[in-house]
Amino acid sequence: MTQTLTLRRPDDWHLHLRDGEMLKAVLPETARDFARAIIMPNLVPPVVTGAQASAYRDRILSALPEGMTFTPLMTLYLTEQTDPEDVAAAAQSGLITAVKLYPAGATTNSASGVQDFDKVRGVLETMAEIGLPLCVHGEVTDPAIDIFDREAVFIERVLDPVRRATPGLRVVMEHITTANGVDYVASQDDMGGTITTHHLVINRNHLLVGGIHPHYYCLPVAKREEHRQALVAAATGGDARFFLGTDSAPHTDPNKESGCGCAGCFTATNTLSVLAELFDRQGALDRLEGFTSLHGPAFYRLPANEERITLEKGGPVSYPSHIETGEGPVTVFDPGFPLHWRVVGA
Numbered sequence: 250m251t252q253t254l255t256l257r258r259p260d261d262w263h264l265h266l267r268d269g270e271m272l273k274a275v276l277p278e279t280a281r282d283f284a285r286a287i288i289m290p291n292l293v294p295p296v297v298t299g300a301q302a303s304a305y306r307d308r309i310l311s312a313l314p315e316g317m318t319f320t321p322l323m324t325l326y327l328t329e330q331t332d333p334e335d336v337a338a339a340a341q342s343g344l345i346t347a348v349k350l351y352p353a354g355a356t357t358n359s360a361s362g363v364q365d366f367d368k369v370r371g372v373l374e375t376m377a378e379i380g381l382p383l384c385v386h387g388e389v390t391d392p393a394i395d396i397f398d399r400e401a402v403f404i405e406r407v408l409d410p411v412r413r414a415t416p417g418l419r420v421v422m423e424h425i426t427t428a429n430g431v432d433y434v435a436s437q438d439d440m441g442g443t444i445t446t447h448h449l450v451i452n453r454n455h456l457l458v459g460g461i462h463p464h465y466y467c468l469p470v471a472k473r474e475e476h477r478q479a480l481v482a483a484a485t486g487g488d489a490r491f492f493l494g495t496d497s498a499p500h501t502d503p504n505k506e507s508g509c510g511c512a513g514c515f516t517a518t519n520t521l522s523v524l525a526e527l528f529d530r531q532g533a534l535d536r537l538e539g540f541t542s543l544h545g546p547a548f549y550r551l552p553a554n555e556e557r558i559t560l561e562k563g564g565p566v567s568y569p570s571h572i573e574t575g576e577g578p579v580t581v582f583d584p585g586f587p588l589h590w591r592v593v594g595a
């Protein structure tokens with residue numbers, strides 16, 4: 250008998266949709282399986298005001314193909330000039346669901362991020378008062394810190410001090426990649442941690458052994474195998490602080506396969522197949538729905554989706570190696586192992 254698995258329709262709590270032609274091409278890849286997603290604001294220029302978020306939301310909704318439903322949950326990009334009143338108004342009107350903190354220079358399109366945390370204290374205090382979550386790219390940018398240590402150092406130097414200075418601030422540590430991140434999130438209240446599909450699959454060997462593999466390059470960079478195992482344990486362990494944020498981050502192949510390749514893995518197309526395979530291998534299929542569909546809404550104080558999707562286990566499932574976009578091809582994440590679960594009903 251065919252094995253099936255029915256879940257509440259998943260949400261993606263960390264997604265890059267970009268804009269223009271890229272947006273048009275990648276949006277259906279997410280909307281096919283996901284009901285909602287937290288939309289990252291690191292466009293060029295970034296989405297910093299309520300008015301910009303509202304315009305971006307309209308562009309996303311007009312890029313959605315007929316017959317698909319999808320709710321973009323908008324965010325504002327925190328800068329040292331961000332006005333607490335604009336943030337509060339955007340939150341109260343329901344336009345935004347979170348604010349995103351990029352340490353200046355930490356990742357793709359983060360040049361306008363925060364350098365001096367004293368300058369954003371007012372915004373963070375307002376957010377704590379109104380219960381608006383802060384999503385954090387958790388890496389220090391100090392050139393003296395080794396890239397593989399940047400997440401662990403961020404927790405000590407930035408994240409913990411900021412949280413202590415702003416009691417009640419609700420924080421999501423995004424795309425955690427280390428056992429340090431897992432331990433920190435698991436030991437705190439008012440915290441969530443998103444975990445990506447690719448960080449559950451790859452370690453730093455995938456990136457560097459047998460040649461350099463640019464399509465596995467993302468930030469934070471994949472770490473040692475023991476860290477990947479800690480992420481798998483967190484994702485499959487049932488702790489509601491951990492939930493899916495794919496960080497699906499499309500860049501065209503020429504921009505990835507370059508002398509200075511962009512950071513980001515594009516996982517929207519096959520995320521659910523990869524996750525089902527992984528949870529199945531862990532004997533944790535019964536925990537998949539919590540990770541993809543329940544823990545995130547609980548943290549964000551939103552209802553879980555009522556709609557269901559069904560996955561079916563069968564012969565090997567294949568996905569296109571890349572999708573075409575008006576800007577060029579984008580390679581789809583290759584987990585490096587066969588997949589057997591496909592979404593059959595959504």
Ligand SMILES: NC(=O)N[C@@H](CC(=O)O)C(=O)O
Binds near residue numbers: 357
């Ligand atoms: N994760 C990545 O490697 N890249 C993201 C930015 C980010 O989430 O840090 C992107 O926008 O391309």
Ligand SMILES: [Zn+2]
Binds near residue numbers: 356423424468
């Ligand atoms: Zn990031």
Ligand SMILES: [Zn+2]
Binds near residue numbers: 263265289496
């Ligand atoms: Zn991201």
